[in-house]
Amino acid sequence: xxxxxxxxxLPTVHRTEVDGVPVFWHTQPGRLNASLVFGxxxxxxxxxxxxxxxxxxxxxxxxxxxxxxxxxxxxxxVHTSFEVTSGPETVVEHLRRICVSxxxxxxxxxxxxxxxxxxxxxxxxxxxxxxxxxxxxxxxxQAYGLAGNLQVATVHxxxxxxxxxxxxxxxxxxxxxxxxxxxPADLRLPLPDGPRRPAPQxxxxxxxxPAQTTVPNGVVGCALVGWTAEMAxxxxxxxxxxxxxxxHLEGLVYDIAFDHQLIDGRRTxxxxxxxxxxxxxxxxxxxxxxxxxxxxxxxxxxxxxxADRMGLMEQLTEHEFTGYRAFDDAMSELTGWPSSAAxxxxxxxxxxxxxxxxxxxxxAGQLVLCGPQGRLPADLPELxxxxxxxxxxxxLKRAMVGSTAPRGFRLVAGDEGLTxxxxxxxxxxxxxxxxxxAGVGVEHTDGGLPILHVFARHGGMITVRPGDWRSGRxxxxxxxxxxxxxxxxxxxxxxxxFEQS
Numbered sequence: 140x141x142x143x144x145x146x147x148x149l150p151t152v153h154r155t156e157v158d159g160v161p162v163f164w165h166t167q168p169g170r171l172n173a174s175l176v177f178g179x180x181x182x183x184x185x186x187x188x189x190x191x192x193x194x195x196x197x198x199x200x201x202x203x204x205x206x207x208x209x210x211x212x213x214x215x216x217v218h219t220s221f222e223v224t225s226g227p228e229t230v231v232e233h234l235r236r237i238c239v240s241x242x243x244x245x246x247x248x249x250x251x252x253x254x255x256x257x258x259x260x261x262x263x264x265x266x267x268x269x270x271x272x273x274x275x276x277x278x279x280x281q282a283y284g285l286a287g288n289l290q291v292a293t294v295h296x297x298x299x300x301x302x303x304x305x306x307x308x309x310x311x312x313x314x315x316x317x318x319x320x321x322x323p324a325d326l327r328l329p330l331p332d333g334p335r336r337p338a339p340q341x342x343x344x345x346x347x348x349p350a351q352t353t354v355p356n357g358v359v360g361c362a363l364v365g366w367t368a369e370m371a372x373x374x375x376x377x378x379x380x381x382x383x384x385x386x387h388l389e390g391l392v393y394d395i396a397f398d399h400q401l402i403d404g405r406r407t408x409x410x411x412x413x414x415x416x417x418x419x420x421x422x423x424x425x426x427x428x429x430x431x432x433x434x435x436x437x438x439x440x441x442x443x444x445x446a447d448r449m450g451l452m453e454q455l456t457e458h459e460f461t462g463y464r465a466f467d468d469a470m471s472e473l474t475g476w477p478s479s480a481a482x483x484x485x486x487x488x489x490x491x492x493x494x495x496x497x498x499x500x501x502x503a504g505q506l507v508l509c510g511p512q513g514r515l516p517a518d519l520p521e522l523x524x525x526x527x528x529x530x531x532x533x534x535l536k537r538a539m540v541g542s543t544a545p546r547g548f549r550l551v552a553g554d555e556g557l558t559x560x561x562x563x564x565x566x567x568x569x570x571x572x573x574x575x576x577a578g579v580g581v582e583h584t585d586g587g588l589p590i591l592h593v594f595a596r597h598g599g600m601i602t603v604r605p606g607d608w609r610s611g612r613x614x615x616x617x618x619x620x621x622x623x624x625x626x627x628x629x630x631x632x633x634x635x636x637f638e639q640s
């Protein structure tokens with residue numbers, strides 16, 4: 140009888156408390172590294188508030204901008220962190236100053252930081268399509284669906300808005316500290332008091348899957364699934380099989396990208412995909428479906444399970460993994476979600492092939508395949524562009540001269556909102572109901588009436604340019620009179636069409 144391999148232990152993470160803030164620390168050689176983490180990120184914001192957290196982060200760091208040591212700050216989906224790496228004395232002083240800055244946020248340089256954030260957004264490629272597309276399909280223009288959104292608050296939020304956001308989220312009740320060594324004796328975290336804030340609590344849209352939907356280019360698979368050790372293993376094996384088939388055997392792609400975002404500690408939206416010429420998209424779709432079906436029916440091989448386990452065992456030897464474990468415990472404290480330790484222990488103990496096959500079967504059943512028009516699997520139903528019912532009303536005719544609307548694009552305007560279609564398809568591209576508007580970007584032009592970019596909470600955006608449609612000017616006037624002024628904002632440069640109306 141072959142003895143089962145011993146299960147190695149995960150790195151030890153210690154927990155203590157400093158000034159009411161939980162501190163998670165581990166032992167790692169070298170300079171002291173610290174991450175002061177707050178449980179607030181993009182997913183906590185509203186559509187009109189996107190960028191508020193980033194503004195707070197920049198303003199809080201401004202008093203330390205001339206520091207001559209390693210320091211940075213990051214805003215992510217469900218957290219914001221302030222990092223510093225140096226000697227203990229420098230780290231202690233840096234953390235103290237960040238806490239003081241957050242406790243009395245100086246919004247005087249707000250206009251300067253607006254410019255910095257706009258420049259940063261212009262230079263950044265933003266999150267990859269495998270990160271924002273799945274979230275937008277299941278959440279629209281809210282919570283996790285804001286992953287790929289422009290930072291609207293950057294252009295319209297006032298000093299009072301920024302200070303209120305800071306006071307609501309950046310306090311000791313919503314903070315945790317991660318250290319690469321024991322807390323220095325003189326460490327202080329003079330943050331304001333405040334209550335623990337929950338992770339975003341929002342129900343994903345109930346979508347009928349499997350399905351297909353159109354994206355301009357490339358191929359992406361998206362799914363909302365339970366996040367288990369077996370699902371993570373199934374996804375990893377699928378990506379490996381697809382890479383081997385599509386790159387090494389068929390020469391169609393360079394790699395397969397993968398991303399996922401936890402939404403409640405038990406479930407995740409995940410995406411995987413590749414950039415490929417339109418003519419090859421059907422072959423990629425066929426490969427995805429075939430490999431996923433085979434994994435669900437036959438399960439993983441012993442070698443694939445062993446490779447999954449060995450990959451985690453190799454990470455255990457790396458210093459970065461110990462830091463990750465401490466950060467994961469801190470995030471579990473802030474969100475209330477389980478840490479990944481239980482999953483990792485399952486992998487180290489050995490996963491059951493049947494459970495991995497069941498996870499692959501679940502993934503296949505929840506899959507939305509995204510690709511170019513006319514190249515999608517014909518046997519899959521088309522996913523509507525919104526979970527809301529289309530609006531009934533009058534179909535506007537495309538302007539004879541000067542219209543920038545694509546030929547075949549149709550706009551319906553009714554008493555309850557707007558709906559767009561493409562060609563003769565009865566499946567709407569976008570539905571914007573007036574009681575579901577998330578925000579309206581107003582693009583002022585030298586043609587008199589503005590161009591309106593109308594965003595829906597349940598996803599999508601409809602641009603109404605007066606010159607695109609017969610009676611388009613009347614429609615813009617009606618929308619301006621109907622939509623609350625509080626939902627309107629000056630469209631940032633990245634949203635503008637830069638043309639006359």
